Amino acid sequence: MMNLENDITKKVDATLESLNGLQRAEAPAFLFTRVQAALRAEDTFSPWERILQFIGKPSVAFGALLLILALNGSILAWKESLMGNNSTTQTREEFADEYNLAVNTFYDYENK
Numbered sequence: 362m363m364n365l366e367n368d369i370t371k372k373v374d375a376t377l378e379s380l381n382g383l384q385r386a387e388a389p390a391f392l393f394t395r396v397q398a399a400l401r402a403e404d405t406f407s408p409w410e411r412i413l414q415f416i417g418k419p420s421v422a423f424g425a426l427l428l429i430l431a432l433n434g435s436i437l438a439w440k441e442s443l444m445g446n447n448s449t450t451q452t453r454e455e456f457a458d459e460y461n462l463a464v465n466t467f468y469d470y471e472n473k
Contacts (some may be wrong), residue, residue, distance in 0.1 A: 406414070415421060444452065 416425075
């Protein structure tokens with residue numbers, strides 16, 4: 362029991378001695394002036410800059426992206442339900458023909 366109290370006392374003393382070299386933290390020169398200038402600059406943003414800042418937030422941009430993808434998916438599903446499943450294949454073929462799309466694979470090459 363006595364050893365345990367001595368160990369605790371030694372650890373407490375060691376902890377308190379480690380605090381002897383501490384100094385007060387000081388701010389860099391002109392920090393307050395820079396903070397005040399930044400706060401004043403926020404008040405001068407135009408409405409467009411505020412809108413762009415809001416849209417540029419990752420949460421808003423990600424939400425907008427999900428909304429656009431959901432709208433595209435629902436429009437495609439709605440279009441397929443109106444046209445029926447048989448016309449979907451025909452529509453894809455017509456699309457490929459209209460834009461001259463050819464399916465090229467990695468293995469389609471010529472030896473020269």
